[in-house]
Each structure stands twice: as C-alpha cells, then as structure tokens.
Amino acid sequence: MRGTLTVVGLGMVILAGCIEPSMPDRTDGAAFFDNYCTSCHGVGGQGNGPLATGLPADPTNLTLLSRANSGTFPAARALSYIYGDPETAHLARVMPEFGGAMANDLVPVEIDGILTPTPRALAGLLQYLESIQVSP
Secondary structure, three states, X not given: OHHHHHHHHHHHHHHHHHOOOOOOOHHHHHHXXXXXXXXXXXXXXXXXXXXXXXXXXXXXXHHHOOHHHOOOOXXXXXXXXXXXXXXXXXXXXXXXXXOHHHHHOEEEEEEOOEEEEEEHHHHHHHHHHHHOOOOO
C-alpha cells in the first residue's frame, strides 16, 4: 500500500507541474499600479500623485493614452515605455524601468496581432491601463 501512495503522490506532483498558471488580469494590474505607480500618476492615473509636483515633468495622464492614439489603446508603445523604452536612455527618464527580474516570468500577450512574451506583472498592468481609458 505504501508504494501505491507514493506513485499517486508523485503523479499529483507531475500533474500539478503541467497546469498552466492563469493569465494576469485587470485586477492584478490594478494591484501593481497601486504599489508602483500611484505616487506619481495618482490613484486614478491622471498624473496627479503626491510626488508629481516635485518632478521635472508632469507625469502622463494615463487615462488619455487611447485618446492620443485615435481611440485605440497603444499597447505596444505603453509596454515599451514601461518595460524600458530602448529609444530613451534610462538616465534621461524620470520613470523607473521595470525590466530586469520581471523577464523571468513571461506570459503571451497579443500586441498588434502578435503573441509577445511579456512580463506577467506588466501584462496585468496593460489590461488595467486599457480599462481606465476615458472615451474621446
């Protein structure tokens, strides 16, 4: 009987390893935003956080990203900027880059019709940012 339990237990461990983790959603993104973004961008994402007045430039009003892009949420551009825009040296940015260790936990996100490996935390953040866009 002892051998049977071992095999069943091992089978459960193997099966558990095959289950794909769930994709992050808007709620996960809201939690990330609350932890890392509200100090500058504000609770609602309008760029009015408590640290905004001490910055050399006003933080972006994140609720207007779609409006500034002909009504379409610019997922690729937002991801590029948040993760660490290659066009802008990190020393020239006020906003921190969120790359690094995040690259170890990737999920597939459709960006401009292409499944793109994206850090899990940022995949949720993109969903949250898209959900707070105001209508044109």
